[in-house]
Amino acid sequence: MTPIRIAILDLYxxxxxxxxxxILDILQQIKDTNQNPIDWKIFDVRQKLExxxxxxxxxxxxxxxxxxxxxxxxxxxxxxxxxxHSIIEWNLNAIHIKKKFVFFICHSYQLxxxxxxIGQVTKRRSxxxxxxxxxxxxxxxxxxxxxxxxxxxxxxxxxxxxxxQPNLEVIEAMGAQMLCLEKERPHVELERAIMAIRFNPxxxxxxxxxxxxxxxxxxxxxxxxxxxxxxxxxGAEKWSSMIEQLNDxxxxxxxxxxxxxxxxxxxxASLQQPYSLS
Numbered sequence: 001m002t003p004i005r006i007a008i009l010d011l012y013x014x015x016x017x018x019x020x021x022x023i024l025d026i027l028q029q030i031k032d033t034n035q036n037p038i039d040w041k042i043f044d045v046r047q048k049l050e051x052x053x054x055x056x057x058x059x060x061x062x063x064x065x066x067x068x069x070x071x072x073x074x075x076x077x078x079x080x081x082x083x084x085h086s087i088i089e090w091n092l093n094a095i096h097i098k099k100k101f102v103f104f105i106c107h108s109y110q111l112x113x114x115x116x117x118i119g120q121v122t123k124r125r126s127x128x129x130x131x132x133x134x135x136x137x138x139x140x141x142x143x144x145x146x147x148x149x150x151x152x153x154x155x156x157x158x159x160x161x162x163x164x165q166p167n168l169e170v171i172e173a174m175g176a177q178m179l180c181l182e183k184e185r186p187h188v189e190l191e192r193a194i195m196a197i198r199f200n201p202x203x204x205x206x207x208x209x210x211x212x213x214x215x216x217x218x219x220x221x222x223x224x225x226x227x228x229x230x231x232x233x234x235g236a237e238k239w240s241s242m243i244e245q246l247n248d249x250x251x252x253x254x255x256x257x258x259x260x261x262x263x264x265x266x267x268x269a270s271l272q273q274p275y276s277l278s
Contacts (some may be wrong), residue, residue, distance in 0.1 A: 003037040007052035011064030020212035063106030101267035104205030119166040129246040139177040154251035155208030162193035210259035214246040
C-alpha cells in the first residue's frame with residue numbers, strides 16, 4: 001500500500017524548540033495506530049531554503065521565531081510564498097482529483113494571513129505567553145478539525161505578533177472562515193486577535209500551538225534555566241499558573257489529542273476516498 005507522504009516545514013531557523021518534537025510525536029502516534037502507512041520528511045525552510053514540491057499529500061508548517069513581516073523579500077520568505085502558490089494552484093486545478101492539505105502553526109499562520117491579506121499582521125504590545133482560553137466563533141461549530149473540543153478550549157500561546165482587523169471583503173470573497181478569538185479581556189481596550197482561520201477547504205491555521213503536549217511542556221518549564229527565564233520575563237505567578245494548567249487533563253491534553261490529529265486523520269480519510277472518473 002502506498003504510504004501517505006507528509007512534508008513538515010520547519011521554520012524554527014535552528015532555534016531550540018518543543019514544537020518540532022511535538023509534531024513528530026503526534027505523527028509517530030498516528031503511524032503506530034493507523035492501518036495505512038505514513039511517511040514524513042522535514043524541510044529546513046529558513047536556514048537551508050528547503051521547500052517541498054507538490055508530490056506530498058499533507059503539509060504541516062511549524063511555528064518559529066522573529067517577525068512574520070520583516071522577512072518579506074528575503075530568499076526564504078519568497079520561496080515559502082512560491083510554495084504556497086504552487087499548492088493553491090494544484091488544488092484549484094480540476095485535473096488534480098486528490099488535493100493537498102496544509103496546517104499552519106503560529107508563525108506560519110501569520111505568514112499565511114499575510115499571503116492572503118486576511119488582516120493586519122502586527123506586533124503585540126507585550127508578549128503573549130502561557131496557557132489561555134480560546135473562544136470559538138460561530139463557524140467553528142461546523143469545523144471538523146475542532147471536533148471533540150468545548151468552547152472555550154485551551155491552547156499554548158507564545159508570540160509577539162498577532163492578526164487583527166480582519167479584511168472582511170477578502171475573507172468573504174475567498175470563502176475563508178474566522179474560527180476563534182483570543183481570550184476576552186474586558187479591562188483591556190485592545191482588539192482581540194484572530195486565533196484560527198479556515199483559509200479554504202484544504203488549508204487551515206492556528207495562532208496558538210495545538211501540537212504542544214503537557215508532559216513535554218512541563219519538563220521544559222521545570223528545567224532550572226527555563227524556569228528562570230520565564231520568571232524573569234513573565235513573573236513567578238505566570239510560571240506556576242502554566243505548570244498547574246498543563247497538568248489539567250481538560251485543557252492542553254484535550255487540544256493536543258484533537259486538533260492536529262483530527263486534521264491528519266481527516267486528510268488521510270479524504271485522500272483514501274474512492275473517486276469516480278465519470
